Amino acid sequence: MLPKFDVLTDEQINKIHKNSLKILQEIGVEFSYDPAIEVFKKHGQRVEGHRVFLDPDFVENMVEKAPAQFTLHARNPEHNLVCGGENIIYMPGYGAPFVYDADGGKRDATMADYDNFVKLAGASKNMHMTGGTVVEPTDVEDEIRHLKMAYSHIINSDKCFMGSSSGYEHARDSIELTAVLHGGLDVIKEKPALICLVNSVTPLKYDDRMLGGLMAYAEAGQPMVIASLVMAGSTGPATLAGAMSLQNAEVLAGITLTQCINSGTPVVYGCTSAVTDMSTGSLSIGNPENALFVSASAQFARFYGVPCRGGGGLTDAKTVDAQAGYESMMTLFAASTTGVNFVMHTAGILQYYMAMSYEKFMVDDEIAGMVLRYLKGFDTESDEKMAYDVIETVGPGGHFLTQKHTRKNFKTEFFRPALSDRQSFDGWSKDSLDTNQRAKLKWQEVLANYTPPELDPAVKEKVEAFIEKRSKELLK
Amino acid sequence: MNPIFEEIKDAIVDGDEDLAIELAEKVVAEGIDPVQAVQLGFIKGIEEVGAAWTSGEAFLPDVMMAADAMKAGMDVLEEVLAAGEGEGAYEDKGKIVLGTVEGDIHDIGKNIVGALLTSAGFKVYDIGIDQKAEDFVAKADEVGAKIIAASSLLTTTMKSQKVLVEYLDAQSLRDKYKVIIGGGPTSAKWGEDIGADGWAETADEAVELCKKLLG
Numbered sequence: 001m002l003p004k005f006d007v008l009t010d011e012q013i014n015k016i017h018k019n020s021l022k023i024l025q026e027i028g029v030e031f032s033y034d035p036a037i038e039v040f041k042k043h044g045q046r047v048e049g050h051r052v053f054l055d056p057d058f059v060e061n062m063v064e065k066a067p068a069q070f071t072l073h074a075r076n077p078e079h080n081l082v083c084g085g086e087n088i089i090y091m092p093g094y095g096a097p098f099v100y101d102a103d104g105g106k107r108d109a110t111m112a113d114y115d116n117f118v119k120l121a122g123a124s125k126n127m128h129m130t131g132g133t134v135v136e137p138t139d140v141e142d143e144i145r146h147l148k149m150a151y152s153h154i155i156n157s158d159k160c161f162m163g164s165s166s167g168y169e170h171a172r173d174s175i176e177l178t179a180v181l182h183g184g185l186d187v188i189k190e191k192p193a194l195i196c197l198v199n200s201v202t203p204l205k206y207d208d209r210m211l212g213g214l215m216a217y218a219e220a221g222q223p224m225v226i227a228s229l230v231m232a233g234s235t236g237p238a239t240l241a242g243a244m245s246l247q248n249a250e251v252l253a254g255i256t257l258t259q260c261i262n263s264g265t266p267v268v269y270g271c272t273s274a275v276t277d278m279s280t281g282s283l284s285i286g287n288p289e290n291a292l293f294v295s296a297s298a299q300f301a302r303f304y305g306v307p308c309r310g311g312g313g314l315t316d317a318k319t320v321d322a323q324a325g326y327e328s329m330m331t332l333f334a335a336s337t338t339g340v341n342f343v344m345h346t347a348g349i350l351q352y353y354m355a356m357s358y359e360k361f362m363v364d365d366e367i368a369g370m371v372l373r374y375l376k377g378f379d380t381e382s383d384e385k386m387a388y389d390v391i392e393t394v395g396p397g398g399h400f401l402t403q404k405h406t407r408k409n410f411k412t413e414f415f416r417p418a419l420s421d422r423q424s425f426d427g428w429s430k431d432s433l434d435t436n437q438r439a440k441l442k443w444q445e446v447l448a449n450y451t452p453p454e455l456d457p458a459v460k461e462k463v464e465a466f467i468e469k470r471s472k473e474l475l476k
Numbered sequence: 477m478n479p480i481f482e483e484i485k486d487a488i489v490d491g492d493e494d495l496a497i498e499l500a501e502k503v504v505a506e507g508i509d510p511v512q513a514v515q516l517g518f519i520k521g522i523e524e525v526g527a528a529w530t531s532g533e534a535f536l537p538d539v540m541m542a543a544d545a546m547k548a549g550m551d552v553l554e555e556v557l558a559a560g561e562g563e564g565a566y567e568d569k570g571k572i573v574l575g576t577v578e579g580d581i582h583d584i585g586k587n588i589v590g591a592l593l594t595s596a597g598f599k600v601y602d603i604g605i606d607q608k609a610e611d612f613v614a615k616a617d618e619v620g621a622k623i624i625a626a627s628s629l630l631t632t633t634m635k636s637q638k639v640l641v642e643y644l645d646a647q648s649l650r651d652k653y654k655v656i657i658g659g660g661p662t663s664a665k666w667g668e669d670i671g672a673d674g675w676a677e678t679a680d681e682a683v684e685l686c687k688k689l690l691g
């Protein structure tokens with residue numbers, strides 16, 4: 001792995017850190033959920049109504065308790081993932097209610113789309129897990145959506161996935177279902193197998209649903225991403241330093257709560273902060289400011305000794321065009337080269353999280369492959385890699401195409417594109433397909449050839465029984 | 477022309493809420509014609525900002541701060557205007573109750589819609605986030621609004637927009653109000669499905685929609 005670069009000096013880190021602690025101590029954070037308020041009271045923090053004022057030393061001590069890294073367990077141990085350190089984890093986009101088609105069409109996302117994106121992630125060598133809420137399946141009743149979504153991840157792939165955090169009850173369902181898959185709640189407490197996303201409500205609030213989710217995961221010892229999305233200019237200050245201070249305060253408050261509930265619970269420092277487009281008010285994510293927020297967050301996570309979530313193949317474009325490509329490359333590259341460990345939204349997102357696109361998924365998958373290759377850097381370990389001998393053999397003026405050394409090494413040293421076109425003009429112009437059109441053919445081919453890894457029938461039965469029982473209860 | 481009208485206009489263009497209130501209070505205290513203050517001051521100002529917005533010279537903070545200043549100043553004048561003081565009469569383009577539906581706390585889009593409607597001359601009553609159908613209707617009844625505008629940003633709370641229409645039906649109030657809806661995951665089709673009177677994708681389109689509905 002390459003060394004990670006910093007975008008802030010130590011002095012800047014310190015200034016923002018101090019600013020965040022001052023926000024927490026003097027302005028405070030609102031927690032709407034009473035059980036959370038009780039936890040803070042028990043830990044001797046000043047509480048007025050639902051507002052909690054956090055002592056700086058207390059925050060630092062609590063954040064200290066969160067582990068620097070943890071392992072997330074998959075049903076197939078080959079897909080276990082270490083989150084933290086030098087590792088990077090890629091997965092599909094999260095939460096989009098729409099699907100945009102190759103021809104520019106827009107439609108509501110469905111459960112069939114859900115299964116497809118999980119399969120595409122399962123098939124991809126660049127996607128380390130299958131993510132969570134890969135689209136919002138609007139054709140499934142929301143009472144039981146979380147169960148159907150979890151089932152899709154369990155059945156269509158053997159990689160790690162994310163669970164629901166929307167309220168204590170849904171969170172608890174996801175955790176128990178994962179426990180069924182892995183052989184019990186005590187098994188996953190020992191070996192965490194489910195991770196979720198908990199968002200603050202910027203500025204400076206956490207709502208009931210998210211806190212209910214947070215408490216369920218913390219109690220069960222399952223990891224969670226604690227993230228803040230500051231829309232600089234609307235839900236936060238228009239200065240990068242101000243927005244970063246606000247985001248940092250919120251994330252620190254959330255992490256503090258998790259450690260109060262269950263000391264040592266694995267958490268990931270999450271950043272989705274970006275800017276507001278001042279002509280429309282919409283969130284804008286495919287930009288250098290977003291890349292800077294994400295890179296700075298990776299640095300803060302290192303500073304606090306926890307893993308970091310941020311970035312992805314992020315764009316404001318509505319179709320797979322040049323804008324989609326250049327914005328996504330910038331945001332994924334920045335996240336990956338500055339030390340982000342957990343990258344939700346790596347593949348598929350269009351229009352600031354509003355839509356998923358199959359074609360975009362394939363483009364991002366290609367970008368992900370390119371970035372992963374870049375991260376591997378140079379291998380200078382062996383004489384073989386230094387290639388002195390072969391340079392000597394060929395000598396001045398020859399060529400390397402017919403050397404054994406070449407044939408042996410190019411496959412591992414070179415990135416092999418799956419989507420990019422490297423043909424001659426004549427070769428390309430036989431079909432004249434642009435990236436969007438090639439991506440469409442590609443995902444159809446991948447889906448057609450994908451066979452989900454088998455799930456032990458006995459386990460499958462138990463999983464289905466659990467879902468059936470809970471669905472009946474929830475739809476009553 | 478009384479120089480205070482020009483000052484009011486500038487206060488609106490600058491988005492200076494405090495100054496707008498101060499000047500409105502002066503209008504009341506000194507018995508200056510409030511209708512003229514509105515027409516030559518407040519409306520002139522907001523029209524100027526609106527034009528700059530349309531031509532792309534003004535940005536959201538400009539429009540939203542101007543709308544806030546306008547609203548604050550107009551609130552001060554409300555009483556004298558209602559009492560019919562001044563030459564002629566001032567009437568807003570229509571009253572609109574605006575809010576985010578139950579279960580939903582997203583409010584940036586709603587706030588922008590409110591600001592642009594205000595700057596287009598509508599009187600907007602923003603009831604905030606996470607509001608039940610009853611709350612929308614109670615406010616509309618209280619202020620005599622013609623339009624109820626409901627924002628929803630979540631696929632899971634969109635159905636609260638449907639509940640709003642159904643509630644009006646159940647109360648036999650459906651003909652009394654125009655219901656318009658909007659927000660990220662909503663669509664024209666959703667608006668039709670639930671029997672709303674209109675849907676708009678952006679705040680600018682929301683203004684056009686309201687003009688059409690009340691026009």
Ligand code: B12
Binds near residue numbers: 096283353354632
């Ligand atoms: C900022 C944001 C938040 C902030 C909100 C802060 C605030 N004060 O509003 C916070 C962090 C609190 C938040 C929380 C949540 N969010 Co959120 N959030 C967003 C985000 C990124 C931007 C929303 C926004 O403000 N856009 C900018 C404004 C200007 O656009 P707009 O609201 O669409 O408004 C325009 C038009 O729609 C229209 N309009 C709006 N209202 C109306 C009303 C009428 C009558 C009319 C005519 C027109 C109209 O005019 C506006 C201006 O042009 C969106 C994604 C996105 N890109 O939109 C997700 C998103 C909406 N959130 C989402 C989710 C899931 C959530 C959470 C459940 C948690 C989570 N996983 O993030 C919670 C839910 C909390 C709750 N109970 O409501 C999902 C929704 C998916 C779905 N199922 O529908 C989205 C799409 C993101 C995603 N892909 O996951 N969120």
